[in-house]
Amino acid sequence: MKPYDLIVFDWDGTVMDSEHRIVTCMQRAGADTLSSIPTDAEVREIIGLGMQEAVARLWPEANDDDVQKIIEAYRVHWLGDQIPDSELFEGAAETIEALTDRGYLLAVATGKSRRGLDRVLDESGLGRYFHMTRCADEAHSKPHPQMLQDILTDLNTEPNKALVVGDTEYDIQMAANAKVDAVGVSYGAHDQQRLIDCGAKTILHSLTELIDWLEKQ
Numbered sequence: 001m002k003p004y005d006l007i008v009f010d011w012d013g014t015v016m017d018s019e020h021r022i023v024t025c026m027q028r029a030g031a032d033t034l035s036s037i038p039t040d041a042e043v044r045e046i047i048g049l050g051m052q053e054a055v056a057r058l059w060p061e062a063n064d065d066d067v068q069k070i071i072e073a074y075r076v077h078w079l080g081d082q083i084p085d086s087e088l089f090e091g092a093a094e095t096i097e098a099l100t101d102r103g104y105l106l107a108v109a110t111g112k113s114r115r116g117l118d119r120v121l122d123e124s125g126l127g128r129y130f131h132m133t134r135c136a137d138e139a140h141s142k143p144h145p146q147m148l149q150d151i152l153t154d155l156n157t158e159p160n161k162a163l164v165v166g167d168t169e170y171d172i173q174m175a176a177n178a179k180v181d182a183v184g185v186s187y188g189a190h191d192q193q194r195l196i197d198c199g200a201k202t203i204l205h206s207l208t209e210l211i212d213w214l215e216k217q
Contacts, residue, residue: 003217004181006157007099007210008148010166011110013047013188015096015207016120018086022047025083026058029073034059034066047189048111048168050136078116088124089187091208096129098211105155108133109147109164109174131155143173148180165210172198183213 012018023043030037038058046054055062055070062070077083099106106129110117114135121127132154134147152162164175167188175182176199184195185204192203204210 002102002104003214004104004161004163006105006107006151006155006162008107008109008151008162008164008180009096010048010164010168010171011108011112011117011120012086013167014165014171014185015088015092015108015126016086016124017089019044019047019189021078021083021086025074025077026054028077029070030059032073033069034062044189048142048166048170050111050141051113053141054111075113075116079119085123086120088126089207091206093124093126095207095210096126100129102211105131105157107131107151107155109142109151109171110134111136111142111170113137142168142170143177145174145178148174148178152178152180163214165204165207167195169194169198172200175199183210 009015012022023040026043027037036059042058046057051071052067055067059070096106108130112135114137117133117135132151134150139146139150152159159179162180164171164180164182166172166182167185168190172182172184172195182200183202183204184192184200186192195203202213
């Protein structure tokens with residue numbers, strides 16, 4: 001008997017190794033608009049949040065117009081071809097396929113925009129495996145539980161039958177706020193002790209470890 005019916009993945013930093021691309025795009029957006037460039041560490045800290053929240057944290061002095069200009073500049077860089085595309089983490093595609101074969105429902109809850117997520121789902125070929133996806137421009141940003149609650153409702157799943165997999169404290173806090181279990185990954189934006197402190201049930205050092213962990217529950 002499966003311990004959960006539904007596995008909900010964060011995307012950036014969990015399934016796809018996109019940290020460098022996010023950091024570079026955000027820094028270039030700041031240079032284009034406010035001539036203010038955040039450090040690598042400052043950008044890593046906001047990975048996982050929706051764009052509005054992320055930009056507001058990085059540039060607290062920015063007014064509403066500035067925030068929108070930064071977001072648009074970020075999207076121009078992200079959708080352009082000046083920065084190398086991100087790659088899936090090793091074993092991510094195989095793990096997702098294996099979970100499908102074992103009968104799990106799969107979903108994505110991400111701080112990405114709908115346009116950005118649809119693009120990477122298409123390019124990676126993984127879109128067909130996910131029964132539902134939810135983005136930060138469709139709901140409140142993490143750690144608010146709305147994205148996860150929408151997924152639970154639409155897939156008719158009780159909170160105790162779902163599991164979140166993420167790399168930031170925002171993922172783990174979102175899960176806790178929806179009364180859903182969560183596991184963290186050690187290779188993403190936030191260090192593993194932060195994830196444990198937020199309530200992660202375990203830390204995976206590779207997404208491929210998820211199958212074995214589930215089978216032991």
